[in-house]
Amino acid sequence: MRAEEDLLTVRHAVREATLRVGFGLVDQTRIVTAASELARNAYVHGGGGVLTLEIVQRGGRRGLKLAVSDQGPGIADIDQALTDGYTTGAGLGHGLGGARRLMDEFQVRSTPGRGTTITALRWIGPR
Template sequence: MTAGIDLDQPHAQAIRSDEDVVRVRQLVRTVAVAAKLSLVDQTKLVTAASELARNTLVYGGGGGVEVATVDNGRRRGVRIIFADSGPGIADLNLALTDGYTTGGGLGLGLSGARRLVDEFDIDTGVGKGTRITVIKWAR
């Protein structure tokens, strides 16, 4: 156990309210610190997680997140999986375009989050919800 958190176990958090988005950020920061990510990488990962948690709440109608450490044999990282049972994303290519927004924001949520992490995978479809997996590796 490091920094008060067991890195060998994934940590889950529901996303049902603005307060849960704050809890996700706190959880991700705690795991990122314990996994020994640099301060810059911690900040990038927390920022991406905040954007994706907000999208899970606003566009997916809520859902959940799982935060875990991963190891590829050379280095350790943090994997975060966001999942919701919302309407899904009708046009994924459009949704990943900088500047595209359906909510009146800056349109940097998905594309910005993708740039902040090392690995980004999204599984979505109309009527089947959305599942986004991101990984940030320690340098």
């Protein structure tokens, strides 16, 4: 993700992956929204990044795992970054926390000065 146009490509790729997994429309929208927010953060705050998609199976369940990585400045205080209302830009401050609420599993790994990787997973069916 190196250009604004890449964010649209991300949305299309994630939507296609949700269809392959078999997600319904509501979950498709949740996952695409979360992916879009994570990709935008990597682009805006991390100077670009990489998205990987993985269809996963565990215990008879299917899901979609997103990993967004960048080589940007990192996140000094992850808890603060996940707090609604916190922003380092001009946004509303719902980005990371909102993306976390849309997914079933969510992990942030970040090293200041070296970048950030966010992994998020959504399962089909009840939690």
